[in-house]
Amino acid sequence: MTDSILQMRDITKTFPGVKALQDVNLDVRRGEIHAICGENGAGKSTLMKVLSGVYSHGSYTGQILLDGQEVRFSSINDSEEQGVVIIHQELALVPHLSVAENMFLGNERRGRLGLIDWRQTNADAAELMARVGLRENPVTKIGHLGVGKQQLVEIAKALSKDVRLLILDEPTAALNDTDSEHLLGLLRQLNASGVTCIMISHKLGEIASIADRTTILRDGRTVETLDMSGPDTTQDRIIRGMVGRDLEHRYPERTPQVGEELFRVEGWTVDHPSQTGRRVVEDASFTVRAGEVVGIAGLMGAGRTELAMSLFGRSWGHYVSGSTYLHGQQVRMRTVDEAIDAGLAYATEDRKYYGLNLIDDVRHNTSAAALDKVSRAGWVNGLEELKVANDFRRSLNTKTPSVLSPVGKLSGGNQQKVVLAKWLMTEPEVLILDEPTRGIDVGAKFEIYTIINRMVAEGKGVLVISSELPELLGICDRIYTLASGRITGELPRAEATQERLMALMTMEKETAR
Amino acid sequence: MTTPSTLDAKDTVTQKEEPPASTMNIRELLTHNLRQSGILVAFVAIVALFSLLHPNFLSPGNITNIVLQYSYILILAIGMIIVIIGGHIDLSVGSLVALTGATSAVLVVQNGMPWYVGALAALGVGILAGMWQGFWVAYVGIPAFIVTLAGMLIFRGLTFLVLDNISLSPFGGTYYEIANGFQNGLFGGRGVDVFTLVIFAIGVAGYAVNSWRGRRAAIRYKQEVVGLPLFVLKIVLVAAVVMWFAYQLATSRGLPNVLILLAFLVLIYGLVTQRTVFGRNVYAIGGNLHAAQLSGVKVKKVNFLIFVNMGLLAAVAGIVYSSRMNGAQPGAGNMFELDAIAACFIGGAAVTGGVGRVTGAIIGGLIMAVMSNGMQLMGIDQSIQQVVKGMVLLLAVAFDVYNKRRAGN
Structure with a gap:
């Protein structure tokens, strides 16, 4: 039997209305680099959040075994105590603090009277930085470093927690080629020194060059786990695994003109x-x-x-x-x-942040980008505005109690229709x-x-x-x-x-x- | 193409389902806008409380006094509510009241210029100060808190410079009449000024006609409206209260000039905030800055104008205040900014911006005014007054937060 450091068995995680993960199985062997790939929304990040305790035990079903023992994490702290450390795609560093301060944030090196021992902090930081090949002064502010070096700080931080299983969520997405190479080299080196790695990545070339095995997820299910040295393992096969599904939604017909x-x-x-x-x-x-x-x-x-x-x-x-x-x-x-x-009109992907004024009503949101269409000399014609908003509500079939209802109370689909109405009103x-x-x-x-x-x-x-x-x-x-x-x-x-x-x-x- | 017909079919279904103009009963009317009716109820309760505690509270003379005494705070609150809706704050208005008053005092009192030169110069200084602050907030991108904190110090310092550290008085003449004069006697009347009553009657009639038209439009657009008896009751109630108020003024000294000014400002700024592109842009910026930017709102220009307008209104308040004091003092207007800000938040503005109304700020300001006046009449110690006002501000916003949380669940 092979030696598994981690086994996730039949993990199912549901959000209201959506099954994000369904009976996902993942088996990671001790000492390997294990890649996870899949389309956006396939459930990779959700799976890693289950593993690291962001979604606490009880909010999902299934079992997680670490070294053959079942573990029940209810927070990130629990998983880090067991040596499972996750590095998110969006780095969690405080730009105004120094490298050393960031490294021991929440895990401060204390001396007498509970005060922070700065000499110890900076000395420990320097040692960890040497391990990841980062040549910087520990007191340098994080904000002064490039993304590549920040990534190394995150890894050094993970090492400070005695990491056994390091999870990286798209570590090279924001890096240029040189920094990516350096990072991948470092991962190989850490791996050789006994750290098992799980790496989420979209870059198939990268996966081929570094991973021992790859697990493919699709629509919240495990498709298969491939041995990267196997003769059948090609990039085409991985791609097939990632996308291989039927057109499950129906699309309205249209004759292109x-x-x-x-x-x-x-x-x-x-x-x-x-x-x-x-x-x-x-x-x-x-x-x-x-x-x-x-x-x-x-x-x-x-x-x-x-x-x-x-x-x-x-x-x-x-x-x-x-x-x-x-x-x-x-x-x-x-x-x-x-x-x-x-x-030109641009309807944003982020309705709540860039698209709508959620505390205002449907009517005002509809006219937000085209107030000039319902106003003269700076005065808004309120009745005209109301009429246009009602027209759009009807033609787009927006389900809202009234155009005077706050847009924040609508469902996602109806909010999206308000966004579309707003842009259609500009007659783009x-x-x-x-x-x-x-x-x-x-x-x-x-x-x-x-x-x-x-x-x-x-x-x-x-x-x-x-x-x-x-x-x-x-x-x-x-x-x-x-x-x-x-x-x-x-x-x-x-x-x-x-x-x-x-x-x-x-x-x-x-x-x- | 098959799909548009699908949509059309749904269309007709929704049209059928669309409810006819329904009506609200009194409970729904009150809970429909809990925040607004909440402060109105609080206002009425406070007035009732003081009229019970002190017999002179609702006397004609005292009512006139309240109007005169707090008019400049209400003027500041009108500008401040726009600043706060836009997601900013202005801490400098107290100092600006002093500086604009000082400017006109130097011209009128010291150099004997006509009253209107002083007033125009004050307005000019207010606009310049607003442009200065608007520039830093809108075009340089410094938070308004910092810019206006600096302005508070700068304008106060300039006031000391302009006045050479001494008080100037008296203005006298027409300038004095701005805040202390009355319009009366035009139509005669024995003991009761008919002119005041006529003006108020016209106002009430305008309100009734406007409400009626609004209700008709709402019905045409299938909005929910209050039932007819309740609608009439509301108008009659408002008319009764307003005419009673007018009668009190008429039996005292008539219609104060500042009340005319105030009514004019409330009307204008009510329209500016609710009916103009500028007003709507202010709400959009305060509600969601990013969405406003991506909707093509000229955010910088709007922010600039918000502060120019605040400067202008601070100057108006400065003129009224210096006129009322019949002079300018280096320390004038101290803490006015906090009274104006408190009026806005008591009146339902949100700290995060995007929410608030001119009428709300006015009612918030009136709550502060009647409380101060009532407590003064009763001879309550100044220190206790401060504590009470602070508590009212805190509880008003806490009530707001509580309501929002309940609505969220």
């Missing part, structure tokens, strides 16, 4: 707003034609939302270069205002819909698709960003793939399959064209 080119983007390049020199979108070029639904497929961190928001009046990041054309004419959209005037020519069906139920999804079809029937161009490949295949005429901020491919609907898209979406920089 694609017209002239409406919107064109050339050489769009954008840098991260705060991390200088980090390129998030690189040389992206694409077109949208009148009456066409164009998809953008990309995994988390590929730069989809960043691309869309930077196009929409430069609402994200630092613009570096690139130009935009409407009807063949170059247009500058330096502010959201100018973008709306030019005929090109609509960018970022994850238009995220977090809404199947029935509402169908209605959203119908609304998209109606928009293109009116000759508008629609650009849909989505994590769900079946959705893109179901509604788009053409699909671009995005990986690491670059457009890696373009497929017409007839040629697109989930496998081909996933292969393009997981393509790494060297091969991307």
Whole structure:
């Protein structure tokens, strides 16, 4: 029998209305690097949260065995005590504190009278930093380090907790090639010194180079666990495992009537707003034609939302270069205002943060981006506004007690309809819909698709960003793939399959064209 | 295409299901907007309490006094509620009241210029100060708390400089009449000023007509409205209270100038906040800054204007206050900002922004006013007064938080 450090048996975790995990099994051998891959929403992060005690024992069903003993974690502290440490994709470091302070946060080195022993703290930090190959002064502020080095601090922090099982959630997603190489090298080294690793990753090349075994999740279930040295294990096989499902939703029919080119983007390049020199979108070029639904497929961190928001009046990041054309004419959209005037609309993926004023009513949210349509000389015509809001409520079939109800009380699907109403009211020519069906139920999804079809029937161009490949295949005429901020491919609907898209979406920089 | 028909079918279903204009009974009316009716009930209760405790509280002379004594706080509260809805705060208005009053005193008292030169100069200084603060908040991006804390010190310092550390008085003449004068006698009347009654009657009639039109529009748009008897009862009740108030004023000294000014400001700013693009942008920014930005709201410009407007209203309050005091003192307006802020929060504004109304701030301010006045009449110690006012502010906001939490569950 092989020696398992961790066994997760029949893990099932439900959220209201959704089964996030269903009978998931995971077996990690002592001393291996075990990769977990799957599409966005496949349940990878949920599984790791169950493992690390973020979701406490009792909120899921199934068993977790550590070294053959059942464990019941009710918090992160419990799991860390057992040497299980998770490093999240969003690093949990305090930028204004020093490297050493961050490393021992919540685990301070104390001396006499319970006061912090700074000499001990900094000495211990220096020792741990040496182990991860980080040459910095322990008193340097975290904010002064790049993401790559911050990642190393997180690992050093994990080592300070005597980690036996280290879980990394997409550790290289935010790193450049050199930093990624360094990190992977460090993982191999730690592994050799006896630390077992679980690594969630979207990068198949990376998985092939570092993992001993890979477990594939899909729709909250385990598909299979592959031995990476096995002769049958190819990237194609992993991709098949990740996407291999039937089109389970139904999509409204539409006869495409694609017209002239409406919107064109050339050489769009954008840098991260705060991390200088980090390129998030690189040389992206694409077109949208009148009456066409164009998809953008990309995994988390590929730069989809960043691309869309930077196009929409430069609402994200630092613009570096690139130009935009409407009807063949170059247009500058330096502010959201100018973008709306030019005929662009962007419905956000994050309704609550970027999309709606939740404490205000449906009516005011509907008119938020197009108040000029119902006002004259700065005075809002309240009755007209009410009428327009009611018209949209009817035509989009928004279920709300009244347009005077607070939008925060509506369900996700109905909130999404209010977002769409808000943008339709600006009478745009090109609509960018970022994850238009995220977090809404199947029935509402169908209605959203119908609304998209109606928009293109009116000759508008629609650009849909989505994590769900079946959705893109179901509604788009053409699909671009995005990986690491670059457009890696373009497929017409007839040629697109989930496998081909996933292969393009997981393509790494060297091969991307 | 099959799907639009599906939607159409659903459409008709929803249309049928749409409820006809229904009516609310009195319980629903009160709970419909618990916060608003809550402070109104509190206001009535406090007035009732003091009228029981002190026979002179509701005398014509004292009612006139309350209006005159707290008008400048109410003016500040109008500007402050807009600042707070936008998600900011302004700590500098007390100092700005002093600075604008001092400016006009230097011109009118010291240099003998006409009253309107002083008033216009004060307004100019207020607008400039507002632009200064608006620039730092909106275009540089410094939190309003810091900018206006700095402004509080800067404007106070400038007041001392302008006044050369001494008090200037008296204004006299027309300037003095701004806050201390009355309109009366126009239509005569024996012991009762008919002019005051007529003005109020016109106001009440306007209110009734406007309410009626609003109700008709609401019915046309299938909104829930109060039943007709209740609607009429409400109008009659409001009319009775207002006309009683008018009668008290009419039997005293007539219609105070500041009350006319105040009514005008409440009307204008009520419209600005509820009916203009600017007003709606303020709510949008305070409610969700990110969503407002992504909706094309010119956030910087709106924030700038919020502070310019606050500067302007602080100047109006500065003129009224200096007129009422008949002079300018270096220490004038001390702590006014806190009274104005308290009025807004008692009146239902949210600390996080996006919520609040001009009428709410006015009622909040009136609660503070009647409490101060009532406690003064009863000869309650100044220190106890402070404690009571603090408790009222705390409990009002606690009531709000409690309500929200209950609504959330």
